[in-house]
Amino acid sequence: MKNISKKEIKKELPINISPLGDRVLLKPLEDKSNKTSSGIYIPESVKEDRGSKKAIVVAVGNGKMEEGKLIPVGVKVGQKVLYSWGDSIKEGDEEFIMVREADILAIIK
Numbered sequence: 001m002k003n004i005s006k007k008e009i010k011k012e013l014p015i016n017i018s019p020l021g022d023r024v025l026l027k028p029l030e031d032k033s034n035k036t037s038s039g040i041y042i043p044e045s046v047k048e049d050r051g052s053k054k055a056i057v058v059a060v061g062n063g064k065m066e067e068g069k070l071i072p073v074g075v076k077v078g079q080k081v082l083y084s085w086g087d088s089i090k091e092g093d094e095e096f097i098m099v100r101e102a103d104i105l106a107i108i109k
Contacts, residue, residue, distance in 0.1 A: 017091060019061035022073055022101040026055035026083060027094070052082040052105050055097060064101075073101050080108040 019025050057079045063072040075081060086099035 015059060015091065015096075017059060017089065017096065017098075019059050019098065021061045022064040022071075023061045024057055024073060024075060024099050024101060024104060025059035025089075026081065026086065026097045026099060027058050028097055029054040029056060029080070052084055054080060054108065055083055056080055058096065075101070075104060075107060082106045082108065 015025070017025055057075050057077050060073045060075060060077060063070050065071070082105040083097070083099050084103050084105055086097035086103060089096045089098055
């Protein structure tokens with residue numbers, strides 16, 4: 001999976017939200033499939049809030065302070081990630097998720 005550049009994100013998603021500290025703003029990737037590989041259909045009610053979800057990083061905070069030193073966030077704008085949960089934010093017609101860096105489970109390469 002290819003990462004998306006900062007310019008492409010700023011062009012497609014004009015955002016007026018800047019995360020603070022070790023927080024990361026994500027744009028959820030929609031999983032259009034509601035059918036498993038074996039052909040079983042999964043209703044929307046079952047798919048909600050179960051397991052990890054995929055998203056694109058659209059904004060990153062500066063990092064967190066530990067023992068007087070700034071520890072930068074380990075993800076970059078444009079990377080695709082798996083996250084466990086976060087706070088939903090509506091900005092215009094777009095929906096975003098704000099998470100702490102610790103809630104990001106993996107970077108998808």
